[in-house]
Amino acid sequence: MKFSTSNAKCSSYSGKHVIYVGTHTGSFKKLEPFQENPYLQTNLQQIETLDKTSKVTCMSFGNKEQTEILLGRANHYVKVFNSDSEVAASSFEAGDGEVVGLGRSDGCIVTGIDKGIVKIVRYPETTEFSVGENLAKLRICCEDQNLMVTGGKNLKQIIKVWDLENQKVIFAAKNVRKDMLELEQPVWENDVLFLDRNTIASCSRHGYVRVYDLRGVQRRPVQAYSPPDDQLSFTCLAGNGGYLYAGTTTVGMRAFDIRKMKNHIHVYKGFTGTITSVDIDATGSYLFTSCLDRYVRIHHAHKTAMVYQCYVKSKPTQILGTDYKEKAVVETDDDDLIMIEENENDQVDSEYEDLFAKMQTVKENETTKKRKNDSEFQNPSKLKKSKKRKTNTE
Template sequence: MKWTTANLKHANYTAKHELYVGTHTGSFKHLVPASEKSPHGQSNLSDLVGLDKDSRVTSLAFGNEAQTEILLGRAKNTVELHSFAEGKSSRKSVSFTAAPIVGLARYNDKLIAGIGNGQIQSLELEADEEAEPVVITTGNQIDHLRQCAQVRNIVATGGKERQNNLKVYDLSNDGKQIFSSKNLPNDYLQLEVPVWDSDIGFVDGPSVLATCSRTGYVRLYDTRKQRRPVACFASEEHGMSFTTLVARGNFIYTGTTMGALKAFDTRRMKTHVHTYKGFTGGISDLHLDATGRYLSSASLDRYVRIHDAESTVLLYQCYVKSKATKILIRQLENEPQDSEQPEEDADLEVDNNVMENKSLKATPVDNEYEDLFDQMPTVGDSDNESEGEGETTTKQSKTKLKRKSLNQSLKIKKKKL
């Protein structure tokens, strides 16, 4: 599909999805690409009154495995909990002691927030408003906090400089640090390799993690083997600055500040294996659906997009009027069901299918061969033919002779050709 800035939906995109988008102005939008009437329609799920420069959406995550709760963090210390269970929506606000919020997680009855100053704060949802959160210090700065979807008591943080590199914590054990990454050896000038983990992703479990960097590298860690990365991609291109990452299976999907979306194979990290087109601005966030086939992206060019992760085809594109900073994609709950067919129509359809299958299985007739057979003269006619059985036998012999002579003539034609 050619590059375009118009709203579009691919004809082959039939999956039932809905999108939740956070923007730079602070609005929280809901889109339903599966809608037949208005696939690009948008609705605001938060109040637009009182939004300021600190209302920018900086974090968006699902609060439970059923994906019926969404956690929304902003550049200020306020977190919103949006619930969409059983077709009803509700909203609740929780305040922390510092800002900005760079990552959110939900574990049991606690809300976990990663703060830009290097803290992980934990707060009981049912606690009083005056209750102080429990603080875990990870360093002096973090860029992102990510929760493991398979083991929800595991969270990881990463930031700029060596003291804020990738770290993994166990929330069920009082926030104990269980892993800390180690930088690569010094370069050929014996200078330290710069570290900046701008985003983190768990690869189908708590033990394997992937990180990307503003300095142009993508690294893969296995906490069971070693502290240093087990695979690494380092870009030598100018301006290759990775901002966001999502991982699933053997593939890592990364977005850059220059509007490049690339996929890497963890089994061979020397170069990327896919490139997704259609962007005119930096990519701010990525998210995969439950199947891992559809890759949604938010971009600073004010568009949200959905690509096919395997074929790289652009399936959906929508203009959201503001710079999109965060995005989530999930399966639409109320899917339209096909109406039941009457029994007579169903029986007719089954009969038609049976007839079509029979016609497909039947041997095709060669019309040219039959015409040649009918036009050939009869060989070996006899005037002294008896009636009854003798006549039937003569007709059968004539037919055999016709077939034999026709086959011989066809063989001669083939030899001449």
């Protein structure tokens, strides 16, 4: 699909995905590109309740089924949305500052504030501890929810991995070697994530992407990418398998192979602004991105082609993508409605259906006439009596 400033969808895009978008104005929307109207935007929150401080700063799924969405705002409030009922299940105040990270750990909600305060929300008690100022991002490990990674601005906020049970650091990264003037390299971890339980990655406003191995003694990155011209700035990260996808401020998005990161392997085009968030589907085939040019886009991860874009009116700041779960409504004898999932393996025999479709419909008068003839055939005496009556009358 060629670059365009209008809504567009490629005919080859056959994925069934649901996209959730948080915007700079605080609105929270849902898009379903596979529907009859692929550009229809459903607001999941009343716009009248929003103000200038309602900017969506972070979003994440709260469970493996991806039916719970955790949404953090600049006004230090956190909302928990149920994607099935499309309503807010709960809401609470996380602290004083912007929410920069959210996740679930053993059923508890973990929130991170830009001032460096992390809260583990348990009812009726809440655990609170400090991870340092200028916190930029916080994420929970999907494979081990007891692990949390943080990153931010300045050397004190270089990547750290925390044990949430004890609130202690179990891994602290070490900065790369000093430059030729014996000065520390600048640190600004704009986004961090777990590739797996033993591998973490980060991207920076200063133009580098780094990968760390938690199993070794070495605390410096095992793989790293730095542009030769130092004019590149990365904003967000997503990972799947052995690949990293990083959004930039000026030149679109790039893909890296974590086994050799001296050069990127793919470049994704079509953007005219800073990419604010990136997500990838479960199969690793499609990339979902939000951009400050007010567009939401989907790219094929391997072919690098853009297959969908939609103008969302407000500047999108966060994006999440998930697979659509088909459901059907079945009505029982007791007038109770039951939601069941459709089985894709159930196939209809087309020849069997065509056989019934070609059958002629028997009319009521023909049926009555046939029954009458059958009755006369079975009782011939009745036929003789009726003939005699007719003769006598004449």
